[in-house]
Amino acid sequence: MKRISTALLVTVISSLFLAACASSPAAAPEPQIVEVIKEVIKEVPVEVVKEVEVVREVEVVKEVEKEVIREVVVIATPGPVSEGQFFMQTLDAFPQRGGTLRLGAHGPPAHFDMAASVTIANHGSQSAMYDTLLRHDPRTSSVPIVPDLAHSWEISPDGQTYRFFLRKGVKFHDGAELTSADVKATYDRIIFPREGLVSLRQVFFQAVESVVTPDDYTVEFVLKEPRAPDTMLASFASEWNHIVKKDVLDANDGNLRQIDDHPGTGPFKYMSRDDDKWVVEKNVDYWNPNAPYVDRIEHVWLVAWTPQNTAALLGGQTDWTMWLAPKDGRNIADKEGFNQARMHSFTAGMVNLNVEHEGLDNPLVRRAMMLAVDAPILVETVKDIIGIEWGEFFVAGTPYALSSSESAKIPGIRSPTEEDLAEAKRLMAEAGYPDGEGFPTLDLLTRETPDQRTQMPALQAMLLERLGIKGEIRLSDVSQYIEDTVDGNYDVALGSSKSLAGDPSDYFRNAYGVCGEQLCDNNFSRWRNDEFNQLMREFELELDLDKRIAITNDLRTLLLQEAPAIPTINSEIVYWGWNDDVKGMMPNDSDFFTWYELHKWDNVWLDRR
Template sequence: MRNPTPTSRRRFLGLTGLAAASSVLLGPRRARAQATPGAPPRMRAPEPSPRRGGTLKTAFGVTTPHFDIHQGATTAVLCHLYNGLVTYNLGDGIKTVIPDLAARWTVSRDGKTYAFELRDGVRFHDGTPFSSADVLASFQRIVNPPPGIVSQNRELFNVVREMDAPDARTFRIMLKEPRVYFLQLLAEPSTIVYSKKALDDNQGDLRKVIAPGTGPFVFKEHKQAEKWVLARNPSYWDPELPYLDGLELLHVAAWTDRGTAVLTGQADMSWNVSIETFQEGEKRKDLVSGKKLPNFGAYAVLLNCKRKPLDDGRVRRAIHLAVSRQDLIKAFQTQEPIDNTRWVPHGDRYALPAEEILKLPGYRADKSQDIPAARKLLADAGYADKGRVLDLLVASVAPHAEILAPAFQEQLKRTLGIEAKIRVAERAVLVQEQQSGNYDLVIDTPGHLLSDVVPLANVYFKTGGSRNWTGFADPRFDRLLAQVDGEADPGRRGKLIRELEDLLDQEPPWYMVGYTFHLPMWRNRVKGLGLDQRERALWGRLDTAWLAG
């Protein structure tokens, strides 16, 4: 990298040869680029005259396996210490992507080059000045991690062709192909920038150290399985933020206990509470507020496509048709709300509305046509081994092992005459068994960062995908997926995604139960986060939070 030189806005545009955009409007359920005239937007509370001071107390599970977000540490705990290049705007209910460490950015007309003009005067918590070298080092570790480093989002960045830092205030990313969701990926709370000095001092591995960030809060105290205490960063690059004096992140593992903590005032907010405490909160609108939000995690039964009889797509299609999603969702309703969805998460602009989904074979409540069709598929596939018992693997989590697994087992037996034996395993063992292919059926909770189905499909369904543990392999699907991934036109992309879902319904690698909802709840004095404006769940930053009264 050349010696750092100042970069003016005019030189920046000349260097990149691109048109400027300072925000991305997510709009209804999805991102679309839109140039914004005038000064780039700043993160601010939506209410006028936010009150300063006080400590916000949260209640959720705040344990973390280590401290390195890029390697899988708990983002909802550690993200408050850091910034990304861009971020979701808390002030409008995370509907737009706005500048963070990048003061502004540009995107080439072919959608392949992103150039970021970085802020001046930013320092890490240890006083180290921030520059493009930190951004380059962070993204190099994400895209091409050194030996011994696990980059949890590496596969999402496989589209990156090249990165550079022409000077101290400029960072560029060049893609192999355009990706309509790329800015959303950069805005995710886990896509943070670390200090190059911290990376160098720790041989690229930050699992054992709480590395200094540039974020609105600084680390103060950590008591394992009890709490984290963070304090306001007095030298934050945005002098207006944060409004709070600090955060106290309380470790509350049980959903019911989280809701109780909010209802009793022991905590100010929780990202996800139990159904019963959420319902209690709806009766106490004088004290608390809440909102049911689509989440990008799902419940599914993974089908081993390499083992008989599930190696035959007709058998998998039969299960898709015959087992009642409505019955499974009802059985699980006391634990977590599950929506009637297909393969695209609810909350995405390309998701088929629930009323349309419920008209489709397999998804509709009326099984009078689906069960006979499923039994014919089994007969056509030659499945007559009534003596064989399938292995149904499930994690040793009570709701999974004691509610969902028995309900699915009963449905298989009653509708198709398929016997399954439930095998309960610790979560770590369950993952090992999946990776080795030692199962017939496994109940899992797959999820992904973005609403776009393509990143999930590349990981779970594409031939050779890093988590394609079912062994699903279909050249037609791979070709169609590549088409969708490279298509930027919304109309054509929507049509291709519908074809992708139709293909997955025909020979499904999973029995998709449905995507879930999260139930955030907060005391009425919590302001600044646009929680009531949100259209999907996101456990992340609290820069603009403030406390009334």
């Protein structure tokens, strides 16, 4: 086994999305310039670094110094190391304790089962009450993976066993001790849900064959076959995978939809909730002696991307918020006393077409709709409401995605040309619906968010004017929207599939494929295609990048033909803002990549002076 030491963990793991490459020095006949960066770790988060250029020849060494001023966040050994373990703490030298942190929260949630949710309405308000096996470090924009309930872990040489070693003495909020049985019960609920239960992150653990507990403080995940370690570790580090008490899961048969206050092990404990806010209070018995710093958190319900969300931050109703409208979030730090950051997520957005319903069960109709819908215009209509970017099926920033210029040449992805619209009409006639005659009126399921309330009427008009297809808009709250899409209670809906690391193996099958014998939980189009699933299987097993890209090209061709969904975006930016009272955050004006993570708040303190 390859042991990951917590004493060296932060320097070993730099980021999920960046890799560092090093080579051994070798003698060379020509002079070689080597840049050496020396950093001295102090008890401060910002340092001045000297960069030294060393010119080396075979027998003569000449050093040339030049001073480079650079702001660096240094992650020093974070807190007690009696057992060589990592403990989260703020990087500030003299933090204050106490006070109430007021957060802008998108909610309230319609239910409380995190395993069955992909909405920030749940994650944003509940995550501070729970812990995970691993986590992302919120103090720096590289958000490296660091320990949480697991103080260390091993990966077997064959890549098929992940072994986690749990901290001892961790208590649930009701006083019971955490053991490996609780971790196993949590992941059995996620990976192997009983019939009738939804697990929206099951797809990230498809390779896991079993969860084993050799003793009370060791958990092993045994894989059927190897998977990329960065993708697996990103899954274990996701804040969405809260560790839940086994007794609670057993008592409720795995269904926590109506249980809002079940005990966690996190830095904050449930206090109350109502139609205005969700309140949690400091866990005075938290296993981390450093945290938390604040006494209380109030999650204030606000609607994403609205003027009210921005006004609440600027007016002092909230100290921090996310989902700022782009027109406000892009420059919120220009206002005195405020800071900003941009969360980038690997997001593939689409118009889902329910292929099980009349009319939409015909691929000719779906292809016609794909040709007629102007995705770039749909994105343009909300450019000041939500931070999204038009694109194809595969997420941007990866070797699998087409560039914008390449996408602009492809019918069904680009803005429709006259030829595209003529072909769409021909396909509708071939399917038996000339100019939309006899086609059923579509149920256009729409979330009650500003972006969807703007985009869906535009989509409705395109279908009617170009193909004669009528549709009726049906508004739904966020959590109900998820239920209806999962259950197939709609005809057309705007949706997306998220990736933890930008690899199609962790989001593409989830969006369009089957997981075992069942539809994957994010396959809202309810599309089954053997060729697609076989190509995905080949992709998951392939390690050569060029061959993987070739497979994604075949996948794209298939999706353009079958059209289970219409691609709209392949990148998302979420704008954060916070006032100067909030300390311990990553540096102002940071860009970072996660899947809506960093909602534990155990590293944050308040300076109300």
